[in-house]
Structure formats: structure tokens, C-alpha cells
Amino acid sequence: MPLPRRCTAALAAGVLVLSLPASSLADEARDALIVETILRIEGFDLQGSAKAQAAVARYLKSNWAGERYLDLIERFTLKEEAPGVLRLALEKSDTPMGAEAAALLVTLGAGDLLIKTLHSEDDTRATRAAVAISHTGAPALVAELPKILADQSRAVAVRSAALSALYGKHPAKQAELLATVKAGKLAKDLHQIASEILMLSRDPGVREEARSLFAVGQGNFPPVVELVKRKGNAANGKQLFATKTCLVCHQAGGVGINFGPGLSEIGDKLDKNALYQAILEPSAGISMGFEGWEVTLKDKSTLVGIVVETDEDLTVTMIGGAKRTINKGEVSTRKKLKQSLMYPGLHQLMTPDELVDLVEYLSSLRKAG
Ligand code: HEC
Incomplete structure (x- = not known):
């Protein structure tokens, strides 16, 4: 991430700090200031300053995964x-x-x-x-x-x-995988994951072929009125939440990415009937603020995700949580999608019993106390 180079006040303070005795400031604050400063000095020679080197070493040790952790290592190529x-x-x-x-x-x-x-x-x-x-x-x-x-x-x-x-990320290569499966050359125990990859493909042709190839979940799903009567195993449902891609887009029970709505208290909001509907037909009722947009840029690239707008920019959050901010001047068109960003047909990755377990788990997620 590039840093602004004109924060002269911080820079001056940092240079000053480098020349002060160690006791003048709380050590951690002092190290943080040094780090911010040297990141802003173009061509700073870290090897040339024992003091800065020591500060960087201490900073990295106590700030693993912290804000500047990766920046520092990248900037000074700290192998x-x-x-x-x-x-x-x-x-x-x-x-x-x-x-x-x-x-x-x-x-x-x-x-x-x-x-x-x-x-x-x-x-x-x-x-x-x-x-x-x-x-x-x-x-x-x-x-x-x-x-x-x-x-x-x-x-x-x-x-x-x-x-x-x-x-997973390469629609172009997915046709290759499809051919491998068709030729009977993919190990049987990988069919589950292959069907997930292919049925969630962005290429509708691949999705269609995969659906007939794996013939999963077709026609043998009991109606919701039947499903709601069943009692599932919530512990198994918790595992399914992780393995059936839910956590790519939802946070619940401390795991997952906040792309779609958080589900940590979803049991308070939706009854089992509504939970089944949300999974079986995501596009039937799209939660406010989570509508999908397709943004086409002037360079012809297309972004799909949730859009937040300011006067000058659009920020598109994409599936997986990565964000991209674009100046409105670069945008050529934007279109609100009628479909939910949640994949259709996720239940086809499960047996009816597994879906019942998953809903049992979701319905158990409630406000503590
Ligand atoms: C590709 C991203 C994605 C995946 C994968 C995904 N969801 Fe969603 N989900 C969303 C988005 C976006 C919404 C909000 C829009 C909507 O309501 O359709 C949503 C909405 C929901 C809702 C309704 C929440 C509310 O507050 O009304 C439930 C329940 C839900 N998802 C459950 C699941 C479960 C269970 C799975 C795994 C089987 C799953 N989702 C997988 C993106 C995803």
C-alpha cells in the first residue's frame, strides 16, 4: 500500500525520535512512530541505522498481523x-x-x-x-x-x-475439469468438491452440464413443509456451514467473512421456514443493503459485488471480501442485479438430511443470554 509522502510533521517527529534516548517515550509508541516515519522516507537505508533496525525488529515481534506488518516486510524486503x-x-x-x-x-x-x-x-x-x-x-x-x-x-x-x-477461480479451466470428470478420470472422492466447483461456475454452460453430469439433488428434495418438521443435528450443521461454502460469504459462530449478512443471531430473525426459503431461493427476498450490482468500467472490465457510494467513488466489495474503489469517472455503466449474490442451488451440494442439519444449526444461533 503506497503511503502519502507529504506528512512532514510526522516525519520530523520521527527523525527527532530516532535521535532521542530510549526512555523518552513509551517504547511501543516510539517504535510505532519510527516505523511510520521510515515507511514514508523514500530510499530509507534500514541497514544503515542500527536504531531503526532494532525498532523494526521489536515492532514486527509485537505486531504480528498488525496494520504495518506486511508493509514493513515488503518495503525493506525482510526475507x-x-x-x-x-x-x-x-x-x-x-x-x-x-x-x-x-x-x-x-x-x-x-x-x-x-x-x-x-x-x-x-x-x-x-x-x-x-x-x-x-x-x-x-x-x-x-x-x-x-x-x-x-x-x-x-x-x-x-x-x-x-x-x-x-x-475454483478459473472458469476457462473448468471446462477441462468437466472433461476429466466425464472421462471418468477424477478420483471418486473428489467428485463432491468437483461438483461444487462446477455447479457454482460463473459460466452457465458449465453449470448446466455439471448439473446433469452429477444429477445431484434433482427432484429428490422434500418440500419445505416436510423439511421444517424434521429435527436435525446442529453440531453436524455447524461443520456443514464451513464445508458447504457458507463461510465464504457469512460470519457465524466466530468463523467466516462478512460479505453477506452476519448470521450469528439469525435464529432470532428467521424461523426454520424462512431459513429454508433463504437457502433454497436466495433471490426471492434479497436483504436490504446486500443487493448485487454489476459495474462495467470504461476499460471494459466488469466487477460484481456489493456497492457503497460516496460523492466521488464507488467501492465494490467482491465475493471473498476483497474491495476495489473506483473513481466514478472510470465507470461506464452500473446495473442492479435481479438475482441475489448468494449462489443459487447451494442445497444441491447437500443431501436433504444435511440441509436439515444446517438449518438446525442456523436456527440455534441466537443472542446470548
Ligand atoms: C457467494 C456468497 C454467498 C454464499 C456462498 C452464501 N451466501 Fe447466504 N447470502 C449472501 C448474500 C449476499 C445475502 C443477502 C442477499 C439475499 O438476501 O439474498 C445472503 C443471505 C442469506 C440469508 C438471509 C439472511 C438475512 O438476514 O435475511 C441466509 C439465512 C443465508 N444467506 C444463508 C446461507 C447459507 C446457509 C449458506 C451456505 C449453504 C450461504 N448463505 C452461502 C451471500 C452468500
């Missing part, structure tokens, strides 16, 4: 901090910050740390490494993913993450 950046890329692999950390590892020339983690025996870490690799898009890292797919001894979670990383 020795790669293990901390790796931890961030793994632990926050589902957030915009984790994505930034993954990309920084590649910039630092430390992409091999992600490869090593991907091939390690720790399944959780390997799964996250696959997600992080998809954020980087770096060809040398992406090239490792097929090896995981080919290794039947790896856990299905790790192979599923590798498959998503390879095909």
Missing part, C-alpha cells in the same frame, strides 16, 4: 521474516490479509515455504497452503498442485483444496 509471513498466509488463508501474505512470500523469494507446507504431513496446514497458493497464482507453486491430486495417500481434504485451488 528473515518469511516464517511469520508464512504463518499469516496459513492462519488467515481465507481472508484478504492472508492472500496478501501469500503473495508477499513469493515476492520475498520464499514461495518454497508454501511448497514445503503443501507437501508436509500436517493435513490442516497442507490444506491451507493449497488455498494460499491459489491466492498467489504463481506458476511455480501452482505446478505443485497436480502432484497432490495424483497422490491417493493424501487426505481428501488436502486433495480437495488442491482441486479448488487449481480450478
